Amino acid sequence: MKKRMVALLAGISLAALLAGGCASKEAVKKEEPIQPSAGISMTESAKPVDTAEQARLAELARLARLAEQARPAEQARLDALKAAALELKFQTVYFDFDKADLRQDARDVLSKNAEVILKSVAGTKVQIEGHCDERGSAEYNLALGEGRARSVQKYLTTLGVKADVLSIISYGKEKPAVKGSDEAAWAKNRRAEFVIVK
Amino acid sequence: MKNWLFVILLVALPAVISAQSDYIEVNAPGNRQMKLAVEPSRAVDGSPTVDPVRHSADVIAFDMNMSGVVIAESRSLQLPAGNLSMADVNYAPWLSAGFDMLIRSELSLKGDQLTVEFRLFDVINRKMITAKRYLGTAKDLRRFSHSFADEILRVLTGEKGVFTTRIAYVSTQSGNKEIYVMDWDGYNPLPLTKNGSINLNPDFSPDGREIIFTSYKRRNPDLYRRSLSSPVEVPLSNRKGLNITGSWSPDGSKIALALSKDGDAEIYTLDKDGSHPTRLTTNPALDLYPAWSPDGKQIAFVSDRLGKPQIFVMKATGGEVRRLTTAGSYNVNPRWSPKGDKIAYSRMVSGGFHIFTIGTDGSSDTQLTTEGSNENPSWSADGRLICFSSVRSSGNGVYVMRADGTGQRKVSQVKGTYFQPVWSAH
Numbered sequence: 001m002k003k004r005m006v007a008l009l010a011g012i013s014l015a016a017l018l019a020g021g022c023a024s025k026e027a028v029k030k031e032e033p034i035q036p037s038a039g040i041s042m043t044e045s046a047k048p049v050d051t052a053e054q055a056r057l058a059e060l061a062r063l064a065r066l067a068e069q070a071r072p073a074e075q076a077r078l079d080a081l082k083a084a085a086l087e088l089k090f091q092t093v094y095f096d097f098d099k100a101d102l103r104q105d106a107r108d109v110l111s112k113n114a115e116v117i118l119k120s121v122a123g124t125k126v127q128i129e130g131h132c133d134e135r136g137s138a139e140y141n142l143a144l145g146e147g148r149a150r151s152v153q154k155y156l157t158t159l160g161v162k163a164d165v166l167s168i169i170s171y172g173k174e175k176p177a178v179k180g181s182d183e184a185a186w187a188k189n190r191r192a193e194f195v196i197v198k
Numbered sequence: 199m200k201n202w203l204f205v206i207l208l209v210a211l212p213a214v215i216s217a218q219s220d221y222i223e224v225n226a227p228g229n230r231q232m233k234l235a236v237e238p239s240r241a242v243d244g245s246p247t248v249d250p251v252r253h254s255a256d257v258i259a260f261d262m263n264m265s266g267v268v269i270a271e272s273r274s275l276q277l278p279a280g281n282l283s284m285a286d287v288n289y290a291p292w293l294s295a296g297f298d299m300l301i302r303s304e305l306s307l308k309g310d311q312l313t314v315e316f317r318l319f320d321v322i323n324r325k326m327i328t329a330k331r332y333l334g335t336a337k338d339l340r341r342f343s344h345s346f347a348d349e350i351l352r353v354l355t356g357e358k359g360v361f362t363t364r365i366a367y368v369s370t371q372s373g374n375k376e377i378y379v380m381d382w383d384g385y386n387p388l389p390l391t392k393n394g395s396i397n398l399n400p401d402f403s404p405d406g407r408e409i410i411f412t413s414y415k416r417r418n419p420d421l422y423r424r425s426l427s428s429p430v431e432v433p434l435s436n437r438k439g440l441n442i443t444g445s446w447s448p449d450g451s452k453i454a455l456a457l458s459k460d461g462d463a464e465i466y467t468l469d470k471d472g473s474h475p476t477r478l479t480t481n482p483a484l485d486l487y488p489a490w491s492p493d494g495k496q497i498a499f500v501s502d503r504l505g506k507p508q509i510f511v512m513k514a515t516g517g518e519v520r521r522l523t524t525a526g527s528y529n530v531n532p533r534w535s536p537k538g539d540k541i542a543y544s545r546m547v548s549g550g551f552h553i554f555t556i557g558t559d560g561s562s563d564t565q566l567t568t569e570g571s572n573e574n575p576s577w578s579a580d581g582r583l584i585c586f587s588s589v590r591s592s593g594n595g596v597y598v599m600r601a602d603g604t605g606q607r608k609v610s611q612v613k614g615t616y617f618q619p620v621w622s623a624h
Contacts, residue, residue: 098506135549137530137573138617139399139443140500140507142419143456143463143484146440150462169418170440174375174396197417 083196086124089116090194092177093152094187098136100147102155110152113194114159128152129193130170131177133186138172145170152192167197232298234262234270234350239305239314240284254314254343258301260383261347261361264607265582266600267354268299284317285326292321299327301350310335316346318353328353340385351580358624360578365585366390366400366409367596367619371612377411379426382578382585382598382621384609390426399618403446406622410434410444410453421455421472434472443487446470447514448494454478454514456486465499467514478516489532489541490514491558498522498532498541509543511558523556525563531574534558535581535601542566542575542584553586555601566603576621577601585609585619 090113093106102110117126130149132141149168157163176189236255255272262270275291284304292300303316317329330349332342344361351359366379372389377400380387391397395415402409410423413431420436421444435441439458446453451470456463463486465478479485483503490497491514498511504521509532512519523529528546535542541558544551550571556563570590577584581601588597588608595610596619610616 136528136546137500137507137544137551139456139487140484140502140530142398142440142442143458143486146458147462147484168439171396171414174398174414 086116086120086196087194092194093192095148095190095192097133097186097190098144100130100144100151102151106152107155110155111159114156114161117156117161117165124165125167125197126165127167127169127195127197128156129175129195130168131175131189131191131193132173133189134173134176134181135186136173138174142170142172145172148190148192232268233296234259234268234299234301235273235275235292235295235297236262236270236301237274237303238272239303241306242304243306243308254303254305254339255301257340257343257383258316258347258350261344261359262350264598264600264605265347265351265359266602266605267351271297273297284315287319287324289319289321289324297321301346303346305339307336312336312338312342314339314342316343316349318350340381344381344383357580360580360583360621360624363579363622363624364406365576365596365609365619365621366402367587367610368398368400368617369610369612369614371614375617377409379409380596380610382583382609384596384611387610387612390424391431392429393431399443400620401445402620402622404448404450404623406624410446412442412444421453423472435468435475437475445488445490447490448492454488454490454497456488465497476516478512478514479519487531489534491534492536492538496534498534500530500532509541509556522558522560523563524560526554529554533576535577536579537581540601542577544573544575544586550589553584553603555584564603566599567606569606572597574618574620576619578621579623583621585621587616587619589615 091109093109095106096103117124128149130145130147132145146168149170153166153168156166177191178185178188236259238255259270259272262268275295284302287300287302298321300319300321301316302319303314306313312334313331315329315331318327319325320327328349330346332338332345334342341362347361348359351357360382363382364379365382366377368375369378374394375396375398376389377391377397378387378389390409391413393413393415395413398412400409400411408423408425410421412419413422416436418436419440419442421434421441422431423434424431434453435455435457437457437459440456440463442456444453444455453468453470455466455468457466457475458464460477462482463484464480465485465488466475467478468475478497481501481503483501485499485501487500488497489499495514496511497514498509500507501510506527507530508521509523509529510519511522522541523543526545529543531544533542539558540555542553542555545554551573552565553567553572553575554563554565570588572586572588575584575586583598584601585596585598588594593608594615595608596616597606598609599606
């Protein structure tokens with residue numbers, strides 16, 4: 001969760017940058033009529049001024065090009081930001097040790113998560129990640145984690161989420177949410193998370 | 199694999215070898231274990247008498263000790279100066295020092311050009327048993343030494359040693375799980391994958407030239423195949439869901455693995471190109487980690503169909519499933535011994551794991567490790583040794599032990615966490 005907040009904040013500052021980028025592009029357009037004044041640079045007296053002006057214009061043109069080039073990347077960042085914002089609305093589901101079936105608290109969380117999905121824009125794809133605590137073999141946990149993700153997927157479809165919106169993946173014990181080798185850490189790592197995918 | 203030249207100078211003539219069975223009975227009951235002295239190499243032709251000289255003797259002594267066939271020692275005796283000839287052995291001092299056999303070697307290094315000759319002598323019967331001469335470059339010395347250790351084992355036991363084989367493993371040295379390969383004794387570690395994703399469970403092809411492994415590099419646990427000598431990672435099975443715990447059949451024609459494309463994890467076999475999946479298990483429980491019997495007719499695997507993960511055995515075409523492990527509540531990682539008589543596995547014991555072996559009929563269930571937590575056993579091709587990953591106070595890493603649990607040694611050299619080691623065939 002913390003990671004996501006950081007990602008979101010990073011996203012927001014990117015958005016700020018992005019807004020700045022657009023502004024400079026506007027500025028370039030406004031400056032365009034001034035272009036002919038470049039001709040004045042030929043006169044001796046105006047030379048220092050013109051040099052500065054030329055540099056300024058060149059810089060503006062450069063920024064405009066950069067902004068243009070950055071467009072697709074900005075769009076991708078915007079999408080990522082939206083996805084991160086949507087992901088924040090999902091709550092993580094937790095499991096008992098060596099179990100893939102859903103506890104009552106998990107069902108409560110999933111009905112809220114189902115609402116988030118149902119209210120999201122058409123075309124949103126959600127992947128359910130199944131995770132395990134560090135106990136047990138890596139290989140068995142891959143299969144167990146998938147069982148957890150599948151339980152969540154099944155329950156969400158019973159709540160009206162269309163099957164083609166959902167996909168699952170298991171990370172077994174390869175991506176713990178928290179470090180530590182006690183019950184508190186293990187409980188936080190036996191989980192299913194929700195991510196927006198393309 | 200054999201990118202170096204070797205020439206048998208003094209051929210171990212068949213007559214000589216057959217004579218050995220009369221002379222050396224390493225497995226004869228009541229016989230004490232024989233002692234082998236490995237003399238540091240003599241540098242000839244003005245070659246620098248530096249590290250490699252000692253090195254070679256240490257390599258052979260380590261190999262022979264781990265084999266468990268003899269007790270070996272890197273050792274030199276004070277001999278009169280001018281004892282120049284390889285063949286001219288003064289046996290008496292070796293005999294009185296308690297040795298039954300002696301290895302003497304001569305080494306010449308001109309620039310990068312290495313020539314080394316090893317001879318094995320029978321101290322008691324005062325004769326040479328075998329000899330080999332190798333030509334290569336300086337970096338080949340360890341390999342040549344391992345190769346001569348293989349030759350000694352062949353002469354003493356009639357079976358080829360595994361000292362030129364390699365171990366592939368997963369390590370987090372680079373920050374994420376990547377696959378590496380090293381010599382069986384931990385030297386020459388090389389990174390294989392460098393994709394920055396999660397890479398798991400390498401397994402060697404029977405010829406040792408390729409590996410299969412699972413990687414998340416395309417956001418799904420897919421099975422890939424790659425050569426050890428080329429970085430190209432070819433997707434072999436990227437079916438929906440899990441494509442994990444791939445295991446190459448002994449004849450190289452098939453790959454067994456766990457797929458979840460039809461629901462939960464089940465055992466399938468694929469052709470070696472990844473095509474023609476054949477489902478072997480049909481069970482609502484988790485089935486994974488297939489391990490072939492050496493004749494390719496049976497497959498051991500992990501299943502939690504009775505609640506907790508246990509090891510089962512079935513026909514390699516599916517069916518005739520029987521439970522193998524009955525003790526312990528969590529048994530995983532089966533690997534069939536090359537001789538076919540045992541299965542090594544890991545059992546969860548009070549939170550950690552230990553390595554066990556069990557007869558294929560379920561008898562002689564034996565615990566081999568007691569320290570730390572130990573997982574993913576894998577047999578050497580001759581069945582004498584088992585490698586495994588260990589987390590223990592004396593150091594985490596890839597360990598090697600004899601098949602009876604003795605001689606546990608950490609072989610991985612670089613500090614870090616190691617997972618899922620697998621031993622190549624010959």
